[in-house]
Amino acid sequence: AQSVTQLGSHVSVSEGALVLLRCNYSSSVPPYLFWYVQYPNQGLQLLLKYTSAATLVKGINGFEAEFKKSETSFHLTKPSAHMSDAAEYFCAVSEGQAGTALIFGKGTTLSVSS
């Protein structure tokens, strides 16, 4: 069975600082991996996805993530945090079959202070 672990339920950074949100996955098959962001009172918005084309994936809003098979990790980074990045972030893994649901981590809340 596939699973996702997000280390740290809450991460706080200063504006302009590096953002690092950690995600480790467990999968018996090559995974498809996703990062989503959720702003208050909204649904989930896709930030980026890994589908085996390239290990370093660039997404929207300056975020990127690197797939590391040896570490079973897919950490999300952004070089310089902005106040508008404050939100909840979810890592998810796909079982790799058509029309199957994503397995989500518990989420990490990112706070950005000025």
Added chain:
Amino acid sequence: ETGVTQTPRHLVMGMTNKKSLKCEQHLGHNAMYWYKQSAKKPLELMFVYNFKEQTENNSVPSRFSPECPNSSHLFLHLHTLQPEDSALYLCASSQGSSGGSYEQYFGPGTRLTVT
């Protein structure tokens, strides 16, 4: 705007009421999903529909009844709910054809409060 709409956005209902949540996607997708998001818990998959056929029911109590009349619409019928059913209910869609890389697009959710 993700192309997935949900109505109503907020719903308060008593334990003896019957109500329905509606989801519509304008993306031409073939798979639709219901998720439940409770405070302090990971997103929980409830139901999956592929080409209008239910392909997954994640041990959801029978007081939740899904309906998918076509690939663009998905309903969640609610009756005799419990206070612990209060949560944000999210609808999502994806292409649903071969391959698992197709990301899911989420609606804004319906905030349900059961009194």
